[in-house]
Amino acid sequence: MTVAAHKESHGFQTEAKQLLHLMIHSLYSNKEIFLRELVSNASDAADKLRFEALSSPSLLAEDPDLRIRIEFDKDAGTLTISDNGIGMSRDEVIENLGTIARSGTANFMQNLTGDQKKDAHLIGQFGVGFYSAFIVADKVDVFTRRAGADASQGVHWECSGEAEYSVENVEWPDRGTRVVLHLKDDAIEFADGWRLRSIIKKYSDHIAIPVEMLKEEAPAAEGEEPEEKAPEFEAVNAAQALWTRPRSEVKSEEYKEFYKHISHDFDDPLTWSHNRVEGKLDYTSLLYIPARAPFDLYQRDAARGLKLYVQRTFIMDDAEQFLPLYLRFVKGVLDSNDLPLNVSREILQKDQNTDAIKSALTKRVLDMLDKLSKKDADEYQKFWDLFGSVMKEGPAEDFSNKEKIAKLLRFSTTHTDDTKQDQSLEDYVGRMQDGQKNIYYVCADNFATAKSSPYLEVFRKKGIEVLLLTDQVDEWFVGHMQEFDGKPFQDVAKGALDLGEAENEDDKAEREKAEKDAGALVERVKDVLKERVEDVRATTRLVDSPACLVASDNDMGLQMRRILEQAGQALPDAKPVFEVNPSHPLVQRLDQEQDEDRFADLTNILMDQANLAAGNQLVDPADYVRRLNTLLLELNR
Structure with a gap:
C-alpha cells in the first residue's frame, strides 16, 4: 500500500444497530433479493456517471464501457459485485454506508411487525438495499474510488455486521465500486454460477448495462485434456432498457420486475401504463400505480417523482416536475427527446415542454385509474384504501382535471x-x-x-x-x-x-309552527348562552336529540376549525349557532322550568352535550361535571 491508511472505526446509530441486527439474525423467506438490490445500486452508479460525464467527458474516458461484473469463489466462500460507475469518496462512503436508512430508520423500526416474512418486504424502502447483503454475508468489504480521483484516494469500508464499521484509504486503480460478500455457511448456494445467473435473469434482465459473469466452458470429453483459455466475461442479461421496447414484446412479468427494480418494492404493482408519444413532443413514459403506500406518503415535501432520462441518458431519480403533488405515489420512468441535456430543476420548472408533458402524464394516470375502477372494482378499492385521502387533494391543486378526479373519488x-x-x-x-x-x-x-x-x-x-x-x-x-x-x-x-x-308542505308547516311555539324558550336560552353562541333557534333537523351546534354559512366547519386549532393555528373567534329541538322531552321540560338558576344549569348542560356530540372538547369540563352532578342529586330528593 502506497498511501497512508488513515483507518477509522465508526459506530452505527442506536436504531441502525437494531435494524442491522434484524437483517443479520432473522431468517428471510426471500434471501436472493440481496443480489437485485446490489445490482440495482451498481446500475444507479453507472447512470450517475453518465450524467456527470455530460459536463465532464473525461470521467467516462478512463473506461468508457460501463458494466457490472459478478464473480464468486466457492472455496473461499465469497461473492463479488463490482461496477465501473461513479464510485465514492471517503466522505461519501461514510455518508452512504455509515448511516442505515438515514431518512427513515425510526419509521422503519416502528413498522416492523415481528413477522419475519412480512418484515423482509420492508428492505429497500428506506435506502437499506445495500444492507440486505448481511442477509447472506457475515462480513462485507467495499473497495471504491470516485471517478476523476487519483488512485491513492481509494477507500476500503469493512463491516462484520456488528455495532461498528471501519474506513481506511487504500491504493485503488479502478474507478467504481467493488463489494465483496463473505458468505455465511447457510448461504453458500450463492457461490454457484447457475444460481446467480437465474437470479440476474429474473430480477435484472432489464438493466440498461451488461451484467457480466465468467463464461462457463463445456467440460472436456473423456480422455481429452481441457483446453487452456484466458478467462472471458459474457453478459447474462438482455441489457436493454425495458421502456424502449415495444409494448407487444414486453411480458407482464417483465413489467412487474422492472417496477420492483425502480421502486425497491417487493409487491407487484396494481396496474401500469406504457406509452410512446411522437409528434409535437417525443417521449416515452412507463407509469406504475403501487400496491403499497410509502411511509412518507403524507410528507408533501418528501422526495418524489419519476426517473428522468433524456435521449436514454439518466438525468435524475426524483423528477417531481412531471406529475402534480396529489399523484406523488406514482412510480415510473420518463424518457424524452425534447428536453435539453444540461437540464436542471430550475429550467425544468419553466420549460413549456415540461408543462405539456406534465399535463399529458397527469391525464394518463387519471385515465389509467378510471380504467382500473371500471375493469376491477376490488383492485381499485385496494388503490383507494391506500391513496384515497391523497387523491382528495386533487381538486384544489388541479382545477383543469377537477371533474376527472371527482369521478375517481x-x-x-x-x-x-x-x-x-x-x-x-x-x-x-x-x-x-x-x-x-x-x-x-x-x-x-x-x-x-x-x-x-x-x-x-x-x-x-x-x-x-x-x-x-x-x-x-x-x-x-x-x-x-x-x-x-x-x-x-x-x-x-x-x-x-x-x-x-x-321538504313538503306539511314539513314547512311543522317547521314554522315549531319556530313560533318555541319563540319564548329561544329567547330565554339566548339570554343564558349569550356569551357562548352567535344565535339560538328552534330546529326540525333533529329527531332524537334535544340540541345541536351548527356553524354559520360563511364560517369554517367545526371539524376544520378543530384540526387547525390542534395544529396550533391562530383562528378568529367564531361562535356556533345553538339549535334546540322543541319536540324533544328534555327541551319541553326545560321550557317548563320556572327556577332561573336551574334553567341556566340545564341549558348549559344541553350546550355542553351538543359540544360533545359534535366531537368538540369542553372548555370547562369540571363545570359540566358539577352541573350534571347537581342535577343527579336533585333527582334523588
Whole structure:
C-alpha cells in the first residue's frame, strides 16, 4: 500500500444497530433479493456517471464501457459485485454506508411487525438495499474510488455486521465500486454460477448495462485434456432498457420486475401504463400505480417523482416536475427527446415542454385509474384504501382535471353499513331523491361518530343519503370541489336546514309552527348562552336529540376549525349557532322550568352535550361535571 491508511472505526446509530441486527439474525423467506438490490445500486452508479460525464467527458474516458461484473469463489466462500460507475469518496462512503436508512430508520423500526416474512418486504424502502447483503454475508468489504480521483484516494469500508464499521484509504486503480460478500455457511448456494445467473435473469434482465459473469466452458470429453483459455466475461442479461421496447414484446412479468427494480418494492404493482408519444413532443413514459403506500406518503415535501432520462441518458431519480403533488405515489420512468441535456430543476420548472408533458402524464394516470375502477372494482378499492385521502387533494391543486378526479373519488355514506369508502359521487347522484338539489355531507373524526351524528336525524327519517366524510382533508376538499354534476355540496352541520323540494308542505308547516311555539324558550336560552353562541333557534333537523351546534354559512366547519386549532393555528373567534329541538322531552321540560338558576344549569348542560356530540372538547369540563352532578342529586330528593 502506497498511501497512508488513515483507518477509522465508526459506530452505527442506536436504531441502525437494531435494524442491522434484524437483517443479520432473522431468517428471510426471500434471501436472493440481496443480489437485485446490489445490482440495482451498481446500475444507479453507472447512470450517475453518465450524467456527470455530460459536463465532464473525461470521467467516462478512463473506461468508457460501463458494466457490472459478478464473480464468486466457492472455496473461499465469497461473492463479488463490482461496477465501473461513479464510485465514492471517503466522505461519501461514510455518508452512504455509515448511516442505515438515514431518512427513515425510526419509521422503519416502528413498522416492523415481528413477522419475519412480512418484515423482509420492508428492505429497500428506506435506502437499506445495500444492507440486505448481511442477509447472506457475515462480513462485507467495499473497495471504491470516485471517478476523476487519483488512485491513492481509494477507500476500503469493512463491516462484520456488528455495532461498528471501519474506513481506511487504500491504493485503488479502478474507478467504481467493488463489494465483496463473505458468505455465511447457510448461504453458500450463492457461490454457484447457475444460481446467480437465474437470479440476474429474473430480477435484472432489464438493466440498461451488461451484467457480466465468467463464461462457463463445456467440460472436456473423456480422455481429452481441457483446453487452456484466458478467462472471458459474457453478459447474462438482455441489457436493454425495458421502456424502449415495444409494448407487444414486453411480458407482464417483465413489467412487474422492472417496477420492483425502480421502486425497491417487493409487491407487484396494481396496474401500469406504457406509452410512446411522437409528434409535437417525443417521449416515452412507463407509469406504475403501487400496491403499497410509502411511509412518507403524507410528507408533501418528501422526495418524489419519476426517473428522468433524456435521449436514454439518466438525468435524475426524483423528477417531481412531471406529475402534480396529489399523484406523488406514482412510480415510473420518463424518457424524452425534447428536453435539453444540461437540464436542471430550475429550467425544468419553466420549460413549456415540461408543462405539456406534465399535463399529458397527469391525464394518463387519471385515465389509467378510471380504467382500473371500471375493469376491477376490488383492485381499485385496494388503490383507494391506500391513496384515497391523497387523491382528495386533487381538486384544489388541479382545477383543469377537477371533474376527472371527482369521478375517481370514493366515500362512505349513510346507505352503507361498514367503514369502507366505496361509493362514487356518480352513484350518489344516481340515487338522489326527486327534488333533491344538494349533495349532503357530514364531517367527523371517524366513521362511528359520523354515522351516529345528530345532524343526520332528519335525513335518516326522510331516507336522504348523506356522505360520511372522515378524512382530515375532506372539509378542505369539498371547499374547493363545491359541486359535482351541477349539484352543490351542502354541509348538514352548517347554516339553516334546507331540504329544498324534499321538504313538503306539511314539513314547512311543522317547521314554522315549531319556530313560533318555541319563540319564548329561544329567547330565554339566548339570554343564558349569550356569551357562548352567535344565535339560538328552534330546529326540525333533529329527531332524537334535544340540541345541536351548527356553524354559520360563511364560517369554517367545526371539524376544520378543530384540526387547525390542534395544529396550533391562530383562528378568529367564531361562535356556533345553538339549535334546540322543541319536540324533544328534555327541551319541553326545560321550557317548563320556572327556577332561573336551574334553567341556566340545564341549558348549559344541553350546550355542553351538543359540544360533545359534535366531537368538540369542553372548555370547562369540571363545570359540566358539577352541573350534571347537581342535577343527579336533585333527582334523588
